[in-house]
Amino acid sequence: METDHELIERVRGGDDEAFRLLVERHSRAIYRSAYRITGNGADADDVVQETFLRAYRALERFDARAAFTTWIHRIAINCSLDLIDSRKRRDAKHDDEALAAVASPAATPDRIVHSIEMQRAVAAAMERLSGNERTAFVLRHFEGMPLEEIGKVLGTQLNATKNTVFRAVKKLREQLQPFTGSLV
Amino acid sequence: MNHLTHDEFVLSYYGEPDLGDARRAHLASCGQCGNELAQLAAVLDRVTPLEVPEPSDDYEARAWDRLQWRLRGERRKRPYFAWIALAATMAVAFIAGVLWKSSSRPADKPASIAATDTSSTARRPEDAKTPVPNRVLLVVVGEHFDQSERVLVELTNLTPNGNTDISATRDRAQELLESNRLYRTTATTRGEEDVATLLDELEPVLLQLAHAPAQVSDAELRAMQKRVEAKGLVFKLRVVRSDVNRDARAPQTSI
Numbered sequence: 001m002e003t004d005h006e007l008i009e010r011v012r013g014g015d016d017e018a019f020r021l022l023v024e025r026h027s028r029a030i031y032r033s034a035y036r037i038t039g040n041g042a043d044a045d046d047v048v049q050e051t052f053l054r055a056y057r058a059l060e061r062f063d064a065r066a067a068f069t070t071w072i073h074r075i076a077i078n079c080s081l082d083l084i085d086s087r088k089r090r091d092a093k094h095d096d097e098a099l100a101a102v103a104s105p106a107a108t109p110d111r112i113v114h115s116i117e118m119q120r121a122v123a124a125a126m127e128r129l130s131g132n133e134r135t136a137f138v139l140r141h142f143e144g145m146p147l148e149e150i151g152k153v154l155g156t157q158l159n160a161t162k163n164t165v166f167r168a169v170k171k172l173r174e175q176l177q178p179f180t181g182s183l184v
Numbered sequence: 185m186n187h188l189t190h191d192e193f194v195l196s197y198y199g200e201p202d203l204g205d206a207r208r209a210h211l212a213s214c215g216q217c218g219n220e221l222a223q224l225a226a227v228l229d230r231v232t233p234l235e236v237p238e239p240s241d242d243y244e245a246r247a248w249d250r251l252q253w254r255l256r257g258e259r260r261k262r263p264y265f266a267w268i269a270l271a272a273t274m275a276v277a278f279i280a281g282v283l284w285k286s287s288s289r290p291a292d293k294p295a296s297i298a299a300t301d302t303s304s305t306a307r308r309p310e311d312a313k314t315p316v317p318n319r320v321l322l323v324v325v326g327e328h329f330d331q332s333e334r335v336l337v338e339l340t341n342l343t344p345n346g347n348t349d350i351s352a353t354r355d356r357a358q359e360l361l362e363s364n365r366l367y368r369t370t371a372t373t374r375g376e377e378d379v380a381t382l383l384d385e386l387e388p389v390l391l392q393l394a395h396a397p398a399q400v401s402d403a404e405l406r407a408m409q410k411r412v413e414a415k416g417l418v419f420k421l422r423v424v425r426s427d428v429n430r431d432a433r434a435p436q437t438s439i
Binding site for chain 2: 140
């Protein structure tokens with residue numbers, strides 16, 4: 001099987017069939033990452049499309065010393081961030097309503113913890129994070145990515161990356177503490 | 185020693201090495217900090233990853249199908265826009281020349297030429313009011329109709345064989361689609377109604393074909409063939425192409 005770098009060389013030579021192989025090789029993994037960040041399948045699909053389109057345009061600038069997987073995932077995360085930012089502007093009101101709904105007195109903590117409502121609360125709280133905060137948190141908390149790597153993806157220094165994760169945790173804690181307080 | 189800060193609790197929760205041995209030791213011996221860390225963990229432990237539904241088995245193929253259409257646009261963008269820019273410049277220059285000549289002829293024509301300009305190609309006074317046919321447009325549209333006719337004939341001649349490969353026909357339809365839109369707009373603007381109407385009828389057929397999968401079932405192929413036949417498109421293309429070619433070849437007495 002040809003390596004990613006060999007396929008990239010073919011694409012640079014005008015062979016689009018090689019680009020198809022790259023898409024088929026990486027699209028599923030990118031879909032999963034995008035889904036975790038964006039929170040739904042339709043957005044994840046759009047991120048996959050936009051990612052490969054941007055990659056195609058930028059392929060001439062791809063540094064052959066880098067890993068294609070890291071590079072394409074970085075693009076995917078940036079696409080996810082862009083999509084979240086545009087969606088956030090569009091749905092700001094909806095987010096507030098969603099969180100208010102799950103934090104209603106009728107939803108008691110005991111009931112929430114093991115129910116789908118907790119998932120909704122988490123999702124609503126995640127929606128309130130900025131794009132960078134959400135991505136940094138997803139990469140650290142769900143993917144277990146080291147802070148240095150997250151910094152490379154976001155294009156931030158280590159200290160700034162740490163601060164982004166700290167802010168994300170603080171905001172999530174403020175939003176979710178009422179649902180878990182009685183268990184501690 | 186001071187209690188841990190929020191940020192240090194986060195570092196501790198994620199097991200980051202930055203926390204330092206002294207702070208770890210404090211955390212291990214301080215009940216208040218231990219309780220605080222437990223509260224943080226109670227929240228974060230419940231933030232579980234979203235369940236990612238597994239995409240269908242053909243996800244990669246579908247992703248590529250959607251993407252390749254957009255990539256075609258990318259590949260064509262530069263040469264396409266370069267051609268459009270060139271064609272637009274030529275058309276503007278051409279029309280400007282025609283209008284300048286038309287408007288300046290009666291007043292500026294030297295008497296000697298006017299006196300000898302009695303040949304059959306000389307413009308009669310009543311012709312001066314008729315619109316100048318756009319020969320450039322007609323030439324390129326004639327070519328476009330010719331290519332479209334070939335694509336449609338190819339499609340209608342295909343024999344359904346279970347899963348018919350129409351990728352070559354589809355690719356040509358994709359190439360023709362962009363031009364079709366451009367010519368339709370231009371023809372409408374220039375008042376070429378017959379041409380614009382036919383281009384308008386042709387467009388949805390090209391669009392459907394351009395977005396079709398590489399292989400189609402018998403039912404899908406028959407549906408596409410029926411659509412072309414029902415509209416009588418091949419016949420109309422022949423008729424209008426013939427008219428267009430005649431007009432394009434006709435002497436330009438107005439220039």
